[in-house]
Amino acid sequence: MWINNQSSLDDFILLGFSDRPWLETPLFMIFLAAYIFALFGNLSIILISRLDPQLNSPMYFFVSNLSLLDLCYTTCTVPQMLVNLRGPEKTISRGGCVAQLYIFLALGSTECILLAIMAFDRYAAICKPLHYPVIMNRRRCVHMVSGTWASGFTNSLVQSTLTVVAPRCGRRVIDHFFCEVPALLKLACTDTRVNEAELNVVGALILLVPLALILGTYVLIAQAVMKICSAESRWKAFNTCASHLLVAFFFYFTAISMYVQPPSSYAHDRGKIMALFYGIVTPTLNPFIYTLRNQDVKSAMRRALTKGFWVKTR
Template sequence: MRINNQSSLDDFILLGFSDRPWLETPFFVIFLVAYIFALLGNISIILVSHRDPQLDSPMYFFVSNLSLLDLCYTSSTVPQMLVNLQRPEKTISYGGCVAQLYIFLALGSTECILLAIMAFDRYAAICKPLHYPVIMNQRHCIHVATGTWISGFANSLVQSTFTVLTPRCGQRVIDHFFCEVPALLKLACTDTHVNEAELNVLGALLLLVPLTLILGTYVFIARAVMRIRSAESRWKAFNTCASHLLVVSLFYLTAISMYVQPPSSYSHDRGKIMALFYGIVTPTLNPFIYTLRNKDVKAALRRALTKEFWRKKYFKAIFQL
């Protein structure tokens, strides 16, 4: 890796795959394709959820919030990764690193809470069907979603501030693809036990507590589903919950392995793999998990594509007159 002598001393150097340069071109192609699919998939979910009246329900309101999160999540890191994979200078400005740290952490924190809210929505729909319209009315959903976003960004403000203020003694080489808390704390030249304790406490609150609530909620959901007499209704409820559980598994398992551990025991190679998984793979797969396993979303996408096809055909016929 060549370091540009003109780069500011405040800039950070993101090593990424610099120790394995033969991987840079293949990974550039993989990341680019994954990013394009993430953009197309999440934008499609957002559009059909808001434009199709048959998806006007709390469940799809929160699904569209998840897609917006994933859309921003990948956009906060992947473009910079793609740029660095194609140039010798693997740098990011100090301001860019701080912004990336704050936004990435804020969106990840918000997603932790949102996934728990989505589990509660499924619990209310399946276990409390008669009270569901009251419990999850539009006003409540908007308030809950707003509170979720505010909580995530507030948590990020605390964690990113603690991380940025940690003395680095001029160290600026980050053995990672982007600016993340565990990787930045490895640059610290002072004792980081306070930072580690703060990271573990907030990590437990935002990861383990929501995950526990999700698992507990699904115990009640499973009991309610087993009491449903109609096999078709039982399968529909199971299918919807299975999609959410798969998303929860993909996100939480990798995030917990990164944030509920002391950064002093942080393994660079494992950290990179986990970061790629929850930073790129999960946001790319989420919209396809919900569309491929959900008949309502697939039907809405078909209606949207059909309308667009006939609209283009209509305008083409007019221009040919």
């Protein structure tokens, strides 16, 4: 039903919402619109952060890296999902599945650590303003981001390898939109308790430790903000931090519900909904959260649009 006679036996079948075919066309339109918005929003943040000299600060360096992550996030999964939603085949090659698993997990791990670094950046800016240029100098920011990307891809290499080598005994029907660790472990035909324990331990380290650091950092930030005499300065500091907190909440809440639990208790409908949030909804909303709540970004966009208008009219 989902696969034609020419598909390889090495291919995986991604069920998605095949059991609810009436949902496929609406979901196709929703995912396509979300992907277009994610591309436009994240590319805009990256370009404006790079080109506008007034956004040449550590904060926007990290924001542009977050946008790059979100851009890769959606591109890693959504195009394949759109193909499967519109066609009779719901397949993905073994190589494509492994690549998708590795890249998606690497990007997710990287984002976990990057969000913690962004919280530290806000702490340094608000609590140590006089030392901020020294603490968050350009070289240190580049090293921190490079280490974040390296850590994410290293973690993904370990988890992806342990997931891929688990014997499946010919099982290849994945009840999901894309290749993800919990869904793939459900195909294993052997005891996966070691894999589950490893997933929970690494998930706790990658998810819960950065989240604890973010929460602790914002407790210190809140104490510092309350000591600011100017109401306008307090509001500006709160507004900047609120954007980051909202992004972190969306990401960590959905990711923890997926990865800090035994895959054996994985509920496929719940897993699909959570995957939609951190795989599509969050990367789409992030640039708009930062844009709509941030006066600096909105001003930079107006300058870019105004400059473009004058260049065209000359």
